[in-house]
Amino acid sequence: MHPALAENIATAKVGTNMTFLLTEFGKPFTANxxxxxxxxxxxxxxxxxxxxxxxxxxxxxxxxxxxxxxHEIMAITGH
Known part of the structure; x- marks a missing residue:
């Protein structure tokens, strides 16, 4: 895992939004x-x-x- 991502996960407050990729408006992306x-x-x-x-x-x-x-491929790619 990239160190910056690991740090963000480690410092995220419990109960907060765990979305890491946000739009320029600070909102989670839709799939499209x-x-x-x-x-x-x-x-x-x-x-x-x-x-x-x-x-x-x-x-x-x-x-x-x-x-x-x-199963490893499915786990890694989110299938």
Missing amino acids: GFGNKFKDWCRQADLPHGSAHGIRKATSTALAEAGATT
Whole structure:
């Protein structure tokens, strides 16, 4: 886990919103909103065909090729 994320989780107050990716308005993304924002980030990074789904699929493939079990892949990718 990235150290900054670990620190945020460790210092989060119990009972507060545990959303870590927020819109520019400080609100949690909707599923569609996150997908659209991710595409924007990909375009900014000169990856015009990038998408959240594509990254998830590539991650699943890489995990499978590295020997991860189906259940491990499901746990990591949120399936």
